[in-house]
Amino acid sequence: DGGITQSPKYLFRKEGQNVTLSCEQNLNHDAMYWYRQDPGQGLRLIYYSQIVNDFQKGDIAEGYSVSREKKESFPLTVTSAQKNPTAFYLCASSIILGTGELFFGEGSRLTVL
Amino acid sequence: QQQVKQSPQSLIVQKGGIPIINCAYENTAFDYFPWYQQFPGKGPALLIAIRPDVSEKKEGRFTISFNKSAKQFSLHIMDSQPGDSATYFCAASRRSNDYKLSFGAGTTVTVRA
Numbered sequence: 001d002g003g004i005t006q007s008p009k010y011l012f013r014k015e016g017q018n019v020t021l022s023c024e025q026n027l028n029h030d031a032m033y034w035y036r037q038d039p040g041q042g043l044r045l046i047y048y049s050q051i052v053n054d055f056q057k058g059d060i061a062e063g064y065s066v067s068r069e070k071k072e073s074f075p076l077t078v079t080s081a082q083k084n085p086t087a088f089y090l091c092a093s094s095i096i097l098g099t100g101e102l103f104f105g106e107g108s109r110l111t112v113l
Numbered sequence: 114q115q116q117v118k119q120s121p122q123s124l125i126v127q128k129g130g131i132p133i134i135n136c137a138y139e140n141t142a143f144d145y146f147p148w149y150q151q152f153p154g155k156g157p158a159l160l161i162a163i164r165p166d167v168s169e170k171k172e173g174r175f176t177i178s179f180n181k182s183a184k185q186f187s188l189h190i191m192d193s194q195p196g197d198s199a200t201y202f203c204a205a206s207r208r209s210n211d212y213k214l215s216f217g218a219g220t221t222v223t224v225r226a
Contacts, residue, residue: 040218042117090156097211
């Protein structure tokens, strides 16, 4: 089955630690995205990538980093510089940038202790 | 600052009722308006979408109404069922911003049997 796989589903981190969330897709989509979801705020775009080895900052990129070394993979690192990292993180992809139709993974819930 | 304002935050209806979710925007450059449905613990999935040259679009029991002059659009769920209980997000995007989606804050709909 084609889709987007995010791991881990739940993650706990101590303050001051970096953590990397995995996102893999087998849909052969060019574009990939990371969103953050907080209660009452909808989804906010962290980073997006149109093609391999290229990515752009979204609306709330501070304290996060990404890489796109392979078409299928778009990992997100939540660094210690992110002031409020506890959230639900969603990875998504689309056939190309700008189609509007996003396919989402099931999310990773990060809790900072 | 949220570019798409969504209301209400939550609503409860009886089975067979018609929950209505409203969204408003300011940026007249928006030209694509999708709705996403999210079940607990899952990622959102595209439900239905509309472009501003159309005033209404139906897909099954879901209808989008679009009022370009008022800069508003709404989702109606006809003959709602308990399985429709989910969080619904409206969104908007524009060509000049790489079609990046701006999401509303979400509406949690509960359909009572």
